[in-house]
Amino acid sequence: MAKRVLETFVSKGKYEDRTDSTIFVGCSMGSCGPHNERFLKWRGCKLADRILVPGSVGSFVKDPNRYEDIRFLSKAHDVKLILAIQHLRCAFYLDENNQLPVEIYERQMKDMGIWTQEVKLINPHTDIELYYQEPNQDERLAFRPLYR
Numbered sequence: 135m136a137k138r139v140l141e142t143f144v145s146k147g148k149y150e151d152r153t154d155s156t157i158f159v160g161c162s163m164g165s166c167g168p169h170n171e172r173f174l175k176w177r178g179c180k181l182a183d184r185i186l187v188p189g190s191v192g193s194f195v196k197d198p199n200r201y202e203d204i205r206f207l208s209k210a211h212d213v214k215l216i217l218a219i220q221h222l223r224c225a226f227y228l229d230e231n232n233q234l235p236v237e238i239y240e241r242q243m244k245d246m247g248i249w250t251q252e253v254k255l256i257n258p259h260t261d262i263e264l265y266y267q268e269p270n271q272d273e274r275l276a277f278r279p280l281y282r
């Protein structure tokens with residue numbers, strides 16, 4: 135790979151030093167990114183704090199130290215709403231043979247339940263919305279609400 139000369143990039147649009155008092159928790163998978171941004175705009179939370187990690191909430195269940203990020207942001211940004219998303223065929227759930235387990239959806243839902251309980255202990259007054267991301271028949275990405 136050719137070495138690139140680094141230069142300053144200046145973003146378009148004015149910088150706003152505020153948040154929407156919202157946290158968005160999702161998988162770090164790059165192809166989800168542009169769709170997540172559209173979802174956050176649609177949901178009215180363009181300035182949500184993002185926590186993007188492989189496996190989304192599954193990563194928190196595997197490493198409970200990650201809850202510190204929720205604890206910190208809840209306090210620092212007076213968080214009122216947390217949006218969490220799991221997605222179809224998430225590589226975080228690959229088994230030792232690099233295969234997605236048949237019961238992946240059940241495991242993701244179990245992790246959502248564990249994660250939700252922990253987050254409610256951290257911030258009992260925060261609303262939590264859970265979504266599952268999967269392509270529609272027309273290959274556009276749908277964000278389906280999960281009701282608890």
Ligand SMILES: [Zn+2]
Nearest residue numbers: 161189224225
């Ligand atoms: Zn993923």
